[in-house]
Amino acid sequence: MTATTPLRAADLYHSGIVVDDFDGAAARLTAATGCSWTRPLEYTVAVRIWDAGGETVDVDMPFRVAFTVGAPHLELVAAVPGTVWTETPGRAVHHLGYWVDDIAAAAAGLRRAGYTLEAAPADDTLHTFGYFIDPSGVRIEIVDRALFPDWPGFLAQLSTS
Numbered sequence: 001m002t003a004t005t006p007l008r009a010a011d012l013y014h015s016g017i018v019v020d021d022f023d024g025a026a027a028r029l030t031a032a033t034g035c036s037w038t039r040p041l042e043y044t045v046a047v048r049i050w051d052a053g054g055e056t057v058d059v060d061m062p063f064r065v066a067f068t069v070g071a072p073h074l075e076l077v078a079a080v081p082g083t084v085w086t087e088t089p090g091r092a093v094h095h096l097g098y099w100v101d102d103i104a105a106a107a108a109g110l111r112r113a114g115y116t117l118e119a120a121p122a123d124d125t126l127h128t129f130g131y132f133i134d135p136s137g138v139r140i141e142i143v144d145r146a147l148f149p150d151w152p153g154f155l156a157q158l159s160t161s
Contacts, residue, residue: 006109007140011099013151014017014073016141018085018094022064022078029074036069037076037089038158046122049084058122059083069159084119084131084139095131103127115140 019025026037045062062087065080075097079086087092100106107117107126115132118139128147133139148154 006106006113007098007100007142011145012096013099013143014067014075014097015093016075016077016095017092018077018079018087018089019077020087022053022066022076026076028143029076035074036159037066038069039154040064040066041158047111047119048122049119050117052083067155067158069155073155088137091137095141095142097141099145101145103130103142103144107132110140110142 008138017025020026022040023089027144030037042062042064044062044073046058048056048058050056061080066073066076070144077085103126107130110132111117113134115134117126117130118133120126120130121128127144129141129143131139131141134143
């Protein structure tokens with residue numbers, strides 16, 4: 001974060017792609033680019049989702065996600081129908097993921113920049129991650145840097161290579 005922007009360009013750490021065919025998309029990206037993937041992580045997290053009218057719903061989200069081992073990092077996410085995490089027809093990138101040191105300050109800055117909160121942890125605190133979207137559909141995920149203090153080590157630990 002700088003004095004004038006809520007995020008720093010250098011803190012962009014992944015481009016997220018949401019797909020219906022997780023295994024097929026990973027295989028095609030590997031065949032096309034030679035990228036290597038971490039083994040998929042599968043977990044459930046309680047998430048609060050905001051709709052365009054500001055109404056919320058709490059859901060237990062079943063996530064399936066993998067990352068490319070080398071930079072630039074792609075995050076491949078299995079689609080979850082009826083949520084924020086659905087394929088975006090005509091757009092390959094679902095979201096841009098940024099590390100932040102102060103999630104509350106970054107969230108406030110994104111709101112000032114015209115973004116609205118779309119999804120966050122369901123416990124009423126924006127403490128680990130948040131998804132924000134602007135009127136044109138550009139989606140930004142902010143993630144507390146403290147969650148992954150050793151990002152390269154995390155990827156290496158999950159490497160399938």
